[in-house]
Amino acid sequence: MAVISCRLRGAPIIRCLGLNPSLVPVLLIWVVSATAEESRADDGRSSLVVPDVRIECSLKRKAGELLETEAFVARERYQEDITPTAKVRISWLGATFMHRYAVKVETEGDPSLQTYILRNPSSAVDISRELGARDETRLANVWCLLRLQANGESGALQTNSAPNIFFVRDGLGDLGVVDVLWGGAGWEIGASPIGNQRTWPPGTRVFSHGADKRM
Template sequence: MRGLALNPCLVLILALWGFSASADENKPNGSSASLAPSARIECSLKRKPGEPFDPPSTSAIPQTDAFVAGEHFKEDIAPTAPVKISWLGATFVRRFAVKVETADDASLQAYLLKNPSNAAEIIGELGTRGESKLADIWCLLKLQANGESGALQTNSTPNIFFVRDGAGDLAVIDALWGGAGWEIGASPVGSQQAWTRGTRIFSR
């Protein structure tokens, strides 16, 4: 009789254990991107390095011009190249070479990735401020055309940007210094590729 009396308690314990296990299974997988804000970089295609920078919001006359991606992003490691680029990915060329943007003065925020995370997790943490422009990337590349030290990392850790392609779809652009020149690729935001800890992210 004692054994039968304990059965309702045992059933209750098992039910609670099963609910707890189910709740654990339904928890989101992976960790937050955990972005650590780093330096803010002012960059302009209109001014030479060292000239005063006025953010677009405070400029009396906005400094704007057309930026044609295909005229700038080219594989070229000659000493005369405006930016040494040793490799352009096929996806980048297909999605971005035809894009035309308005080039303006940019104030970019840099972040360091504290945990391995995919693009969706990173953009989820950045929110609406996460997007950049091809002109922003080119502006930073020109400051480190030959792999000099600067805002962009020049070790084996990538620099990434979230940019809309010629069709208006958001993608990830990564830039890595390869020794002879910059290597630039592109991938979908929905890719499950995990960007490594220490990846530097730039946004407006």
């Protein structure tokens, strides 16, 4: 880069920066390269999850319907039961889920959920970081969706081999992952700490209260 003297009539000499012609191709290559790297970084960040449908599910009473209960007591709802009279056919509840989540008592909260499809294999930490502050849901949200698909019917929850995951705080207030999978005989429900090294596969459906994922 060269320094060029520029004189304006009636004014002192001003030192201006000028480009050496021989450096122009080099600078252009650098700019294009930097732009490409930034684009690749943006693509990698934005391709983790893909927004899907937005849904609403509420346990509150509607016209002609009975309210289940005001408080949502997890232990009363989440029980292994695959009999024809079960409110939700649940064939398996993981030990971690029972230890960390069955003790919870909640109110329903926000019935509106945004769904996403996981595009790349990712950890729970990476998914939560991208979704942002409103990634959290409640056990009541999970139960409401299960009630709509009590026997494995089609709906917001996937019933193929791909899991459905929710970020829910446990009985101690720690954020963790609740995963729901249809196993044929009934729903299989597990849980794991958010810092667990497990990698969730592409096609996993993620449920969040957030309207848009963090960019």
